[in-house]
Amino acid sequence: MSLPLNVPGIAYGGDYNPEQWPEEVWAEDMRLMAEAGVTMVSVNIFSWALLEPTEGEYDFSRLDRILDLLHSHGIAADLATPTAAPPAWFFVKHPDALPVDRDGRRLSYGSRQTFCPSSPAYREAALRMARVLGERYADHPAVVMWHIHNEYGCHNAECYCDTSAEAFRGWLRDRYDSLAELNHAWGTTFWSQWYYDWDQILPPRATGAVPNPTHQLDWRRFCSDALLSLYEAERDVLSEVAPATPATTNFMVMFNFDALDYWRWAPELDIVSNDHYLQSADPESQIDIALSGDLVRSLAGGPWLLMEHSTGAVNWQPVNRAKTAGELRRNALAHVARGADGIAYFQWRAAKAGAEQWHSAMLPHAGTDSQIWRDVVQLGADLRALAEVRGSTGTAEVAVVWDWNARWALELPSQPSGELRFHDLVRAWYEPLWRAGVAVDFVRPDADLSSYRLVLAPSLYLVDEAGAANLTTFAERGGTLAVGFHSGMVDANCHVRLGGYPGAFRKALGIRTDELFPLLPDQSVGLDGGGTATLWSERLRLEGAEAVTTYTDGPLAGVPAVTRNAHGAGAAWYVATHPDTVTLTALLDRIRKEAGVEPVRTAPEGVETALRRGQDCDYLFLINHTDREAEIQVAPESTELLTGERLSGSARVPAGGVAVVRERRDA
Incomplete structure (x- = not known):
């Protein structure tokens, strides 16, 4: 982390969207967040239309009250630039900013991320919003981090419009010294694809046969870089007005997303954040959590933040299953085991309207008389007990x-x-x-x-x-x-x-x-x-x-x-x-x-083990994915942090349970 996050211990919270609810609900949110142990929430992610009702006219009164309310209750804000969802008036004025798919269809607004990443009009509007937002809240005591945009490339990783074509040609000119070099790199003597002028080059739009492989590969590289340039531009604006506040954006390192080259992105973030959702059809989704967590830790070069996860079912798979008993806790602490110094969910309060109304939340439709809510409160206590784990690193051979x-x-x-x-x-x-x-x-x-x-x-x-x-x-x-x-x-x-x-x-x-x-x-x-x-x-x-x-x-x-x-x-x-x-x-x-590589710890089949190394002790995570109690050998005079129990050489992990053991380094 190039700039630290000013939140104590393991940060805990989720996306908070109070604009979706009457203001009288906000007081209840504060009370329940305190009960759950929430310490940080992401706000303002999809509020552009409310902040800028018409071009150049702003209304920050609602956001002012939200941030003041959070601060008065001791809850930090990860303040987002709301640029993932431009308002309708923007597209009415700039219809050319709408994206075009591979088949040449211009898409409509009406959801999110319906913009062309290469659109000059979009870039201008997004940077204007970032600057106005940054200047207004640079010194607000609630704001501890900038959350730039949201899930870059989730829906608009590629746009095939003429504006994108021109931007692609500019990117290619920077990559290749000449057309002759590009023709050689692309092997354009095959199928008479030789280019004699830069303007002849198009994105790999729908065509009658297989497009040139290198053309397609360079297109993927360009698309990743085009979105990265948007992130960097917003980050630079915010860094100018608030140089001590770290900036992040949420990656999507999970099974089905491959649009962005995160090795190129990660060095540009002060704090690396990730969104991770389980695939309902995967019978052992805990393996994907571990793989994703190890990859994000590797991208970050150390601790990172889980910016979004689900307390239960998501809403966008063919069948969206609920989590089983203990799964919410195991999932969250597995992310911590792989280096997460913060656990957050989409979202705080389950929506009653909109495209994600059937997505689970920390406070579900059923309210506090629900298993999800009890699990959320328990997890808050767990994360408080693990505060000292923050900043510790992984060890791998x-x-x-x-x-x-x-x-x-x-x-x-x-x-x-x-x-x-x-x-x-x-x-x-x-x-x-x-x-x-x-x-x-x-x-x-x-x-x-x-x-x-x-x-x-x-x-x-x-x-x-x-x-x-x-x-x-x-x-x-x-x-x-x-x-x-x-x-x-x-x-x-x-x-x-x-x-x-x-x-x-x-x-x-x-x-x-x-x-x-x-x-x-x-x-x-x-x-x-x-x-x-x-x-x-x-x-x-x-x-x-x-x-x-x-x-x-x-x-x-x-x-x-x-x-x-x-x-x-x-x-x-x-x-x-x-x-x-x-x-x-x-x-x-x-x-x-x-090769001489040994496991972190010998454990029964079905018990996941992971180690985080602190300055003078190790933190051994034991996650039991089975239906039977397990016993694992640990160092003498160790402490199980979730219960405070002193251990004398072994730890017992209940069926479906988790133990986190602090071991002295010299033991």
Whole structure:
């Protein structure tokens, strides 16, 4: 965090939208927030139409009263610029600011984020609002953080209008020195796509066949950068008027969102924040919470804030399930275990009208006589008990490579297999580590890897020369590197590396593949040792590596499926297929043990373990996802913080419960 958050302990609260309710309700909100232990709320996120009824005319009277009320009750405000939802008058005056989809349809206003990110009119109006808001509340005692916009790119990550096309061309001019360089990077000699003038270049709009892959990839890069420039512009305005107040915006690091390259975004935030919602169809959504939390902590380089989560059901999935007994508490404390120094929800009071009226809240439609409310009050007490955990860091000897460029490129059309999904492939490798209680960081391909024993690259289809060299050098210098199939195949321009697969990693891995054999959705192949594999196989030849596992049937019977190569002072493994869960778990267990990586703590199956390191003690989180009590060994003379119980060598965690144990470092 480049600027600290001036809220004590673990911040607790949610989105507060009092403008949706009669003013007489606000006093009850203050009373109930005190009962729940709320310390910070986000306000003003969708209030633009109320603050600026007509262009250039402002009414801050309501927001003045809200902020004064919060301050008088000791509740801090994360004050948002309301620029995610421009008012109707703006679009009536500036219809060209509405976004255009890939098929050329101009969308209408009437929801949120219905603006073109490259619209000059939108930028001007948003910055004007940010400046007026900032100047008015820069010194307000309730305001402890600026919440810029909301969920950038959630609904308008891409706009294909003529204004966006011109902005895209400007971005390309900055990236490439000349049209000749762009034509080379895009491989435009294919299909007569050569450009002779910058103005000939358009966004990858709907066309009759498959668009150019590099064109599509650069478009994704541009769209992420276009939104980032909006964030930076608002942040700079607020930094000018209130330089000591930190700024954030809420990321969406979760299973289904991939629009923005958060490695580029994270350094621009004073405090990294994230929104995370469970996927109802996921029977083990706790794994996605852990993966997301580890990734956000890695982006932040330390503690971060959970800006939005749900107390129960969301409203935007095909079926929106409620949370089961104890799940709200387990979810929240799992985020804390992965580095969150604040827990917040959408929203404080459940809406009775509007598009999110069926989204759960801290204060549900049923009111205080409800299980959700009792759980919310209990969580407030839990977070107060964990105040000392704030600022402590994670510890990991394993790094998993995560790259948004690789994700975008892998999921472009016309791949050898359309069944490959970046998130699914990474999660398949992450899950055995989570079950074993192994601490994990996520890294860019070009990150400093010197503190790790083991680096895993489950899916790195695209990698530039510097990233590939960084990973292979890690193994050469004594580390253990494991690479998943279809990695290293293309360079930063999405050009296939020639000479055999897996391209950039072929030499370090000591192998060469000359042909890919992706598997059909209902197809599997056998592996020696009794396992099976799906999704992928390839005709691999050893060039220095040893075969660890081979195929037992199919067209590649007898061909290596998993290999290990001594590379310099270290080792480089290649997993040329997608093993079943049991087989992959055993393989990754073998690899990490060879690398000398141990779990945070040995625990019964179904008990999640995570560790945060303080200045002179460790905080061991034990989250029991089972229906039976579990006992875990802990250091002598430890303390369970949620109950205050002194422990003498073991901690008992009730079925579905959580324990957080403070252990002395010298114990």
